[in-house]
Amino acid sequence: MASPARTLWKRFSSTITPRPGPPKAHHHAPIPDSSFPKGYLAGGVHCGIKKKAGLLDLGLILSEKPASAAACFTRNAFKAAPVVVSQDVLERGGARARGIVVNSGCANAVTGKKGMEDAWAMVRAADALLDPPPKEGAASETLVMSTGVIGQNLPIEKIIAGIQAHKDKAKLGAGFEAWERVARAFMTTDTFPKLRARTFTVKGREYRMAGIDKGAGMIHPDMGPPASSGQLHATLLGCIVTDAAVSPKSLQDALTYAVERSFNSISVDGDMSTNDTIIVLANGAAAEGREIDEATDKEAYEAFKQELTSFAIDLAKLVVRDGEGATKFATVTVEGAPTYSDAHKVASRISTSALVKTALYGQDANWGRILAATGSIPLSSPIDPTRVSVTFVPADGSAHLPVLVNGEPEKVDEVRAKEILSQEDFEMRVDLGLGSESAQYYTCDLSYVSAWIDCCYGSDA
Amino acid sequence: MASPARTLWKRFSSTITPRPGPPKAHHHAPIPDSSFPKGYLAGGVHCGIKKKAGLLDLGLILSEKPASAAACFTRNAFKAAPVVVSQDVLERGGARARGIVVNSGCANAVTGKKGMEDAWAMVRAADALLDPPPKEGAASETLVMSTGVIGQNLPIEKIIAGIQAHKDKAKLGAGFEAWERVARAFMTTDTFPKLRARTFTVKGREYRMAGIDKGAGMIHPDMGPPASSGQLHATLLGCIVTDAAVSPKSLQDALTYAVERSFNSISVDGDMSTNDTIIVLANGAAAEGREIDEATDKEAYEAFKQELTSFAIDLAKLVVRDGEGATKFATVTVEGAPTYSDAHKVASRISTSALVKTALYGQDANWGRILAATGSIPLSSPIDPTRVSVTFVPADGSAHLPVLVNGEPEKVDEVRAKEILSQEDFEMRVDLGLGSESAQYYTCDLSYVSAWIDCCYGSDA
Numbered sequence: 019m020a021s022p023a024r025t026l027w028k029r030f031s032s033t034i035t036p037r038p039g040p041p042k043a044h045h046h047a048p049i050p051d052s053s054f055p056k057g058y059l060a061g062g063v064h065c066g067i068k069k070k071a072g073l074l075d076l077g078l079i080l081s082e083k084p085a086s087a088a089a090c091f092t093r094n095a096f097k098a099a100p101v102v103v104s105q106d107v108l109e110r111g112g113a114r115a116r117g118i119v120v121n122s123g124c125a126n127a128v129t130g131k132k133g134m135e136d137a138w139a140m141v142r143a144a145d146a147l148l149d150p151p152p153k154e155g156a157a158s159e160t161l162v163m164s165t166g167v168i169g170q171n172l173p174i175e176k177i178i179a180g181i182q183a184h185k186d187k188a189k190l191g192a193g194f195e196a197w198e199r200v201a202r203a204f205m206t207t208d209t210f211p212k213l214r215a216r217t218f219t220v221k222g223r224e225y226r227m228a229g230i231d232k233g234a235g236m237i238h239p240d241m242g243p244p245a246s247s248g249q250l251h252a253t254l255l256g257c258i259v260t261d262a263a264v265s266p267k268s269l270q271d272a273l274t275y276a277v278e279r280s281f282n283s284i285s286v287d288g289d290m291s292t293n294d295t296i297i298v299l300a301n302g303a304a305a306e307g308r309e310i311d312e313a314t315d316k317e318a319y320e321a322f323k324q325e326l327t328s329f330a331i332d333l334a335k336l337v338v339r340d341g342e343g344a345t346k347f348a349t350v351t352v353e354g355a356p357t358y359s360d361a362h363k364v365a366s367r368i369s370t371s372a373l374v375k376t377a378l379y380g381q382d383a384n385w386g387r388i389l390a391a392t393g394s395i396p397l398s399s400p401i402d403p404t405r406v407s408v409t410f411v412p413a414d415g416s417a418h419l420p421v422l423v424n425g426e427p428e429k430v431d432e433v434r435a436k437e438i439l440s441q442e443d444f445e446m447r448v449d450l451g452l453g454s455e456s457a458q459y460y461t462c463d464l465s466y467v468s469a470w471i472d473c474c475y476g477s478d479a
Numbered sequence: 480m481a482s483p484a485r486t487l488w489k490r491f492s493s494t495i496t497p498r499p500g501p502p503k504a505h506h507h508a509p510i511p512d513s514s515f516p517k518g519y520l521a522g523g524v525h526c527g528i529k530k531k532a533g534l535l536d537l538g539l540i541l542s543e544k545p546a547s548a549a550a551c552f553t554r555n556a557f558k559a560a561p562v563v564v565s566q567d568v569l570e571r572g573g574a575r576a577r578g579i580v581v582n583s584g585c586a587n588a589v590t591g592k593k594g595m596e597d598a599w600a601m602v603r604a605a606d607a608l609l610d611p612p613p614k615e616g617a618a619s620e621t622l623v624m625s626t627g628v629i630g631q632n633l634p635i636e637k638i639i640a641g642i643q644a645h646k647d648k649a650k651l652g653a654g655f656e657a658w659e660r661v662a663r664a665f666m667t668t669d670t671f672p673k674l675r676a677r678t679f680t681v682k683g684r685e686y687r688m689a690g691i692d693k694g695a696g697m698i699h700p701d702m703g704p705p706a707s708s709g710q711l712h713a714t715l716l717g718c719i720v721t722d723a724a725v726s727p728k729s730l731q732d733a734l735t736y737a738v739e740r741s742f743n744s745i746s747v748d749g750d751m752s753t754n755d756t757i758i759v760l761a762n763g764a765a766a767e768g769r770e771i772d773e774a775t776d777k778e779a780y781e782a783f784k785q786e787l788t789s790f791a792i793d794l795a796k797l798v799v800r801d802g803e804g805a806t807k808f809a810t811v812t813v814e815g816a817p818t819y820s821d822a823h824k825v826a827s828r829i830s831t832s833a834l835v836k837t838a839l840y841g842q843d844a845n846w847g848r849i850l851a852a853t854g855s856i857p858l859s860s861p862i863d864p865t866r867v868s869v870t871f872v873p874a875d876g877s878a879h880l881p882v883l884v885n886g887e888p889e890k891v892d893e894v895r896a897k898e899i900l901s902q903e904d905f906e907m908r909v910d911l912g913l914g915s916e917s918a919q920y921y922t923c924d925l926s927y928v929s930a931w932i933d934c935c936y937g938s939d940a
Contacts, residue, residue, distance in 0.1 A: 093857075095853070095861065095862035096853070128883070130887055167847075169846070235834070287833045288831075289834045289851060290854075290855040292847075371749070372750060372833070372925075372930075373697060373748055376930060386589065387750070389753070390750060390751060393556030393753065403556060422589070426591055427630045469925060
């Protein structure tokens with residue numbers, strides 16, 4: 019893009035809006051080494067997919083012990099090769115895996131037979147780093163993810179060389195520095211690496227989990243467990259690893275629940291990718307033999323499921339905060355729905371409405387747009403307009419602002435509305451008055467800056 | 480908006496893009512008086528809803544003879560008062576009506592009991608202009624439409640005075656000039672009045688139809704016949720009147736078919752309004768007693784249905800051409816689908832994809848975004864990626880450009896792609912390779928100009 023235009027754009031943006039977007043760098047900060055799960059090695063290198071030297075584009079996570087594995091994959095019909103291969107690895111390996119390999123810069127999507135061969139080559143190269151590696155003829159134990167441009171083949175020699183470089187164990191580590199390198203290797207249009215770690219307890223025993231994700235555009239995931247065939251979407255990649263021990267079935271069930279309420283409840287641009295993947299490993303390095311299983315100990319399982327869900331929501335929110343061109347983070351809460359699915363559908367519709375998202379950027383208390391979006395999809399019971407209420411909830415904890423009560427517009431204090439809408443975080447709460455189910459969705463504003471980015475630069479899978 | 484910002488924006492737009500958007504005024508031109516249907520009087524005035532004097536905001540169409548009436552209304556749960564009232568008029572009147580009254584500037588949506596009273600007052604005031612007016616105690620014969628701001632009450636005294644002013648028959652006419660005034664009274668953010676008229680023949684007999692519509696934002700209608708309860712959407716208003724005679728049931732059936740393929744197959748911003756309404760009147764003024772009815776003469780009915788559908792598509796396309804900030808008109812054709820509904824769903828998904836629409840503005844041959852959108856929704860039979868082809872079809876009749884053939888990316892000539900994408904009109908054709916059904920959808924590009932308009936100005940219902 020020509021420099022005079024960029025200069026003009028900058029002047030224009032600063033004149034039109036005093037909000038060039040909040041700084042985002044503070045969403046990434048050092049995490050104590052002790053918060054990272056035991057029994058994993060992590061590493062990231064620049065292998066040469068991204069043109070600029072020093073930009074990491076290949077990441078590895080290796081478990082030192084056998085681990086349960088679970089995953090949710092995009093339901094897009096055009097599943098990229100790494101998605102198909104990872105599903106296959108999980109199936110053949112009986113939901114056990116020890117390795118994760120990821121590359122950014124090229125999505126290996128819509129690449130036909132060559133793409134499948136390349137994805138398998140990545141898996142086998144990473145398998146060889148496992149200690150011990152899978153026996154000759156045994157199933158692979160590495161899951162693979164790719165993100166970047168659609169329709170191009172991977173520079174597979176560079177990638178294999180990058181993986182093999184990790185035979186030098188000095189390239190791997192177990193602390194923040196190593197994990198941060200993996201997080202950087204996930205990045206495409208992301209403006210900061212997305213890495214979190216925490217300790218948690220289940221029945222008095224302490225465990226840790228670490229998680230990484232990436233995504234800034236083509237974000238509107240709808241992922242299901244491997245068994246759910248058919249359609250899939252958006253490029254969101256993520257992984258969560260823990261040193262708890264969880265049975266494979268319980269791990270998948272907990273992940274499916276968590277993904278529905280986290281990664282499947284975010285939208286940046288409403289577009290789903292061909293590569294979306296979330297992987298979880300549980301190696302039990304801190305479990306001393308105690309395996310969490312829903313069949314034998316419901317209470318432990320529920321505690322783990324809630325922990326995983328809350329952690330997944332934290333990771334998912336980071337993607338929305340880093341949405342291309344976004345300056346605002348909005349929570350859409352739909353309450354009083356007849357079913358969770360109804361609440362989720364309405365929240366999703368509001369979160370993807372271009373008119374709601376532009377009004378959010380414009381700091382315009384346009385509840386008419388929220389209402390029009392709310393009423394635009396069929397639910398299991400019809401909406402009764404006289405029972406619907408809409409409330410603006412400020413992020414600073416100050417008083418709520420009802421804008422519609424039981425279908426009747428409130429006399430809205432415009433100054434107060436502006437005060438609420440000028441904050442970076444904002445929640446709109448829609449009560450359908452039909453039942454007791456609720457759902458939350460996380461979205462960002464749509465500015466002319468976001469549109470400009472999408473017009474001039476590609477969002478990749 | 481401050482003037483320095485506007486100046487900067489103008490400079491920015493002209494630097495960034497050599498395409499400030501095509502001129503649109505030529506979409507409105509005089510039509511010979513002889514093309515307008517017989518037996519109707521039309522008129523439009525400024526009654527004072529819009530602040531600027533001279534801007535028409537109230538329109539009337541009166542049939543001199545009894546007429547069959549049919550309509551499709553938005554499926555949004557938050558139906559505006561005029562929608563509820565018009566449905567009621569149609570039901571009570573046995574699908575017969577003689578009058579249409581429309582106002583712009585205020586949508587009379589989410590206005591509770593007062594809104595209903597106001598809509599009925601408009602109906603009764605227009606009823607009084609009919610010759611003869613409905614008998615004391617008989618059903619009303621006027622249908623009502625409103626468009627504009629949501630959540631505000633109508634300035635009903637001004638509107639009633641505006642309607643009553645038409646007792647002076649000099650304010651009504653039957654030719655282009657009078658119809659153009661009605662079309663102007665429909666306008667909100669529209670940049671040109673949307674009026675068409677044509678003659679057509681059914682079984683050798685000549686008839687005429689005239690049509691008006693409006694809409695530039697909050698455009699993604701989904702309208703059904705009055706009987707279909709439940710949800711509805713977007714502000715698109717339109718009416719079509721003809722001097723053919725058509726039985727009420729056949730008129731509704733033909734309209735439902737036509738609306739599905741025209742107004743329900745367009746998208747500007749993907750948002751549905753609370754007021755969408757399409758009304759058809761058929762007064763038989765040129766029929767000399769020959770009524771078109773599907774039960775007695777299938778051939779005549781099919782001919783009329785096709786005529787109505789093609790006319791409705793013409794009107795619907797005008798709305799897309801006038802989409803807020805739009806510079807391009809795109810046809811999305813989905814072929815080889817198992818069912819019409821599948822084809823329509825995929826075409827709709829592609830048409831509303833923010834990433835497809837921004838790539839269109841960016842003149843970027845990004846078929847990956849088209850594919851990701853195509854694969855993102857479940858169909859009645861699963862998509863087989865190896866059978867999907869995508870072709871760019873230039874508007875100038877030159878050679879098609881295949882970009883994906885049976886799931887394999889073609890080596891795309893970028894210069895040729897740019898040549899095709901730089902034209903104002905563009906068609907993308909997706910062949911699913913699954914069946915023989917097809918559907919078309921009409922959409923526009925999404926530029927930073929469109930986003931800017933939606934951020935800074937309200938799109939109304």
